[in-house]
Amino acid sequence: MREYAIETEELTKAFGDVRAVDGLNLQVPVGSIFGLLGPNGAGKTTTIKMLLGLVAPTSGSARVLGFDVRTQSEEIRRRVGYLSETSGMYGYMSVGELLSFTRRLYPRWDKAVEDKYIDLFRLPRTRRVSALSRGMRTQLGLILALAPCPELIVLDEPTNGLDPVGVRHFLQVILDEVSGSGQTVLMSSHMLYQVERVADRVGLLVRGKLLLSKPMDQLKLGQKKIQAAFQVDPPDKILKMPGIERVDHDGRRYVIHVSDNVDEIVAKLREIPHFAVEVVDLNLEDIFMEYAGNGSEPS
Amino acid sequence: MISSPLFVKELKEAKWKIITGLLITGITGASLPFLVDYLGVFVEQMAMPEWARSILGQQLGNYPLYLWSNWYGKNLLQFSVAFAVIIAGPLIAGERARNTLEFLASRPLSRVQIILTKAAAGSVSLGVIILVSTVITLVASYAAARPVPVAWFMSGLLPQYAGALVFFNLALMLSVRSDDGLKAAVIAGGIALLLFAAEWVAPLRGRTVISMMAASRSFVTGDVHFGHLFFMLLLALGLLWAALTAFRQSDV
Numbered sequence: 001m002r003e004y005a006i007e008t009e010e011l012t013k014a015f016g017d018v019r020a021v022d023g024l025n026l027q028v029p030v031g032s033i034f035g036l037l038g039p040n041g042a043g044k045t046t047t048i049k050m051l052l053g054l055v056a057p058t059s060g061s062a063r064v065l066g067f068d069v070r071t072q073s074e075e076i077r078r079r080v081g082y083l084s085e086t087s088g089m090y091g092y093m094s095v096g097e098l099l100s101f102t103r104r105l106y107p108r109w110d111k112a113v114e115d116k117y118i119d120l121f122r123l124p125r126t127r128r129v130s131a132l133s134r135g136m137r138t139q140l141g142l143i144l145a146l147a148p149c150p151e152l153i154v155l156d157e158p159t160n161g162l163d164p165v166g167v168r169h170f171l172q173v174i175l176d177e178v179s180g181s182g183q184t185v186l187m188s189s190h191m192l193y194q195v196e197r198v199a200d201r202v203g204l205l206v207r208g209k210l211l212l213s214k215p216m217d218q219l220k221l222g223q224k225k226i227q228a229a230f231q232v233d234p235p236d237k238i239l240k241m242p243g244i245e246r247v248d249h250d251g252r253r254y255v256i257h258v259s260d261n262v263d264e265i266v267a268k269l270r271e272i273p274h275f276a277v278e279v280v281d282l283n284l285e286d287i288f289m290e291y292a293g294n295g296s297e298p299s
Numbered sequence: 300m301i302s303s304p305l306f307v308k309e310l311k312e313a314k315w316k317i318i319t320g321l322l323i324t325g326i327t328g329a330s331l332p333f334l335v336d337y338l339g340v341f342v343e344q345m346a347m348p349e350w351a352r353s354i355l356g357q358q359l360g361n362y363p364l365y366l367w368s369n370w371y372g373k374n375l376l377q378f379s380v381a382f383a384v385i386i387a388g389p390l391i392a393g394e395r396a397r398n399t400l401e402f403l404a405s406r407p408l409s410r411v412q413i414i415l416t417k418a419a420a421g422s423v424s425l426g427v428i429i430l431v432s433t434v435i436t437l438v439a440s441y442a443a444a445r446p447v448p449v450a451w452f453m454s455g456l457l458p459q460y461a462g463a464l465v466f467f468n469l470a471l472m473l474s475v476r477s478d479d480g481l482k483a484a485v486i487a488g489g490i491a492l493l494l495f496a497a498e499w500v501a502p503l504r505g506r507t508v509i510s511m512m513a514a515s516r517s518f519v520t521g522d523v524h525f526g527h528l529f530f531m532l533l534l535a536l537g538l539l540w541a542a543l544t545a546f547r548q549s550d551v
Contacts, residue, residue: 054404054551078407087405088398090308104304105406 002066005030005152005184006051011060013046013208020046022208023060028186028201033178035199035216036188037284039292043208044188045086048156051186052077065151078107081145083138085157091130095123095140099147106148114147117173134161142170146177153178155187159194167191171198196284204291211291216284223287225280226256226266231273238268245290257290302408302416309390309420316386320428324378328436331369332443335359363447364518370436371455372513379429379463379512384487386424387470389480390417391546396478404551414543418471425467429460451521455514458523461531462512466491468538475545508534 006028013021021043028034038044049055051064053073062069064076090098095118103109118125121139123132132140138158145153155174159167175198178185189195195202196216203213212219228234230252239247243261247254258265262279269277282290342355358365391414394400403413433456440447470487477483497503498510505515511527 049551052405054401056548056550074407074409077405082405084401084405086398087401089402090399091397101304101308102406105302105408107407 002030004028005032006034006062006064006186008047008051008062009060011047011050011062012058013043013050013055014058019208021050024205024208024210026203026210026213028184030184031182032201033174033185033187033199035195035202036186036205037190037192037195037202037288038188038205039190042190042205044205045084045156046208047205048084048154048186048188052080052082052154079151081148081150081153083141083145083153083155083158085138085160087141089129089137089140091128094126094128095132096125098129098140099125099143102144103147108149110147110149113149113177114143117143117146120173135163135166138162138166138170142173146173151183153183153185155185157189158187159189159191167194174198192285192288202284204288206292219287220282220284222259222262223282223290224258224262225282225286226254226258226262226269226277227280228254228256228269228277229275230254231275234269234272238265238272241265241268300412300415301419302412305403305408305413305416306420309417310424313386313420313424316382317424317427320378320382320424321431324375324382324428324432325435327374327378328370328432329439331366331374331436332440332445335362335365335445362445363451366436366440366445366447366452367455367518368513370433371459371518372515375429375432375436375459376462376509376512378432379425379459380466380491380509381488382428383425383463383467384470384484384491386421387418387467388474388482388484388487390421390471390474392474392477392483393480396480401551410547411543414471414475414539414546418468418539418542421467421471422464425463426460429463430456433459448521454517454521454523458514458517458528458531459512461528461535462508464535465508465531465538468535468542472538472542472545475542475549 004027006026008024008026011021011024011026012019024047026047036044036047046055050057051062051069053069053076057069065079067075069076090101093101099114103114117139121136121143123136123140129137129140138161142158145155153174159170162170171194174185174187177183187195187199199216201213201215202219204211233252234254239256241261241264243258243265244256245259246257249255256265256269266277266279338355339359342352342359358368389396391400394403404410433453437447437449437452466487469490470483473483473486474480491509494507494509497507504510508531511524511531514524514527516522516524
């Protein structure tokens with residue numbers, strides 16, 4: 001039994017002097033919903049394209065569902081459902097024609113899934129794709145990604161352009177479809193609240209480098225911010241305790257960013273004469289800003 | 300190797316090009332047998348240099364020569380080259396321009412399959428235009444009570460099609476490297492024009508793909524010049540291989 005649906009090792013893509021993806025070591029466990037976060041231009045789309053064999057890596061290696069991305073990309077695409085915000089569809093075809101064309105390219109196709117979501121989204125089979133709204137095109141793209149019975153579903157910024165109701169609906173479909181199915185989902189986004197809603201693991205990509213990759217609950221439990229106002233300068237050895245990521249201060253007002261060992265650190269800080277020592281929980285957006293904002297690598 | 304859904308899609312996309320090609324080449328071919336008498340009168344009455352009158356008179360006085368040189372040496376030659384680059388130019392560049400290449404390449408199709416299927420569908424479209432219009436020309440010739448030997452006349456098709464495939468694959472190779480189908484077609488068409496012009500340069504006359512397509516030796520003997528045919532097919536395959544290699548190395 002394979003442990004990881006996606007495994008990369010020092011995966012790198014350079015466009016001239018620019019390294020869009022830089023030594024990426026990513027592991028996505030089978031059956032997980034993995035949120036690949038990162039600001040625009042972080043290298044998320046390039047990473048996904050390398051995983052599907054659409055872009056050749058400059059160096060490093062990657063295996064998707066056990067297949068090598070350089071030599072077995074067709075096998076990968078046979079088993080992957082892919083939806084990309086940037087990919088176009090044949091606008092001159094009707095919805096039915098596009099479904100029929102795509103269906104015949106796959107060895108397996110679940111017509112029941114196709115029919116179920118065509119009805120749910122109320123997509124008219126006879127309407128031309130070019131006449132669909134952006135939201136309807138995304139819904140059609142989702143059907144094209146789900147119907148081939150994929151082992152891995154890859155969604156690249158899938159909800160761009162959807163209204164809040166559309167986003168909620170979209171995410172619910174993903175959750176409904178993959179829950180209990182054993183399918184793995186890799187979803188890239190810069191919309192943090194969406195990833196927070198569905199993902200059980202997250203990776204943060206900034207300037208082509210993976211700054212962290214953790215289970216969501218572990219990330220949110222471990223990542224804290226301690227705000228403190230001391231009466232005296234705190235000793236250096238306390239500020240360098242294991243688990244402390246970064247220390248910002250203005251005079252004796254301190255903001256201490258911790259990723260682990262929170263209780264022990266707070267206890268030590270409270271031994272110092274202080275006005276206040278307060279632990280603040282971080283949501284995914286705060287954590288994202290912690291890393292993406294300064295681009296530092298976690299210790 | 301060939302993906303049948305993609306092949307059908309390509310034929311559907313080429314539908315209007317095939318219809319337009321058949322209309323233009325078919326009407327041109329069908330009119331040739333009926334125009335020969337009018338052209339005879341025209342040559343007699345028009346003021347023109349004596350050498351031109353002599354060449355035209357020679358053609359018009361020999362109907363098989365007239366038909367071959369006007370069809371394989373002029374009309375079909377120009378149309379088959381034009382439609383070859385018009386069909387092949389947008390095959391990959393057009394997908395890129397309308398942002399559908401990623402959609403196609405992210406399906407379970409290899410790059411080899413995509414190129415070979417597109418090349419096959421385009422070659423069939425081109426072949427239909429060339430074959431059907433030639434048959435129309437032959438039928439019109441009989442309808443005008445100017446019969447020509449069928450096997451002899453049809454022997455001009457093979458070199459014509461092989462040469463058209465050279466320009467088709469040239470345009471396909473340019474298409475792989477471009478995001479503008481028109482640009483790829485225009486560049487390939489420009490190269491064809493240079494080869495047409497080269498026929499006016501004495502040392503090159505009879506040595507280009509253009510003259511091999513006209514197959515003047517087949518006119519004389521009724522045999523296919525297999526050396527020329529082999530050369531053109533080899534060149535077409537080489538260009539297809541170059542297109543394939545470039546596509547396999549390109550990022551989508």
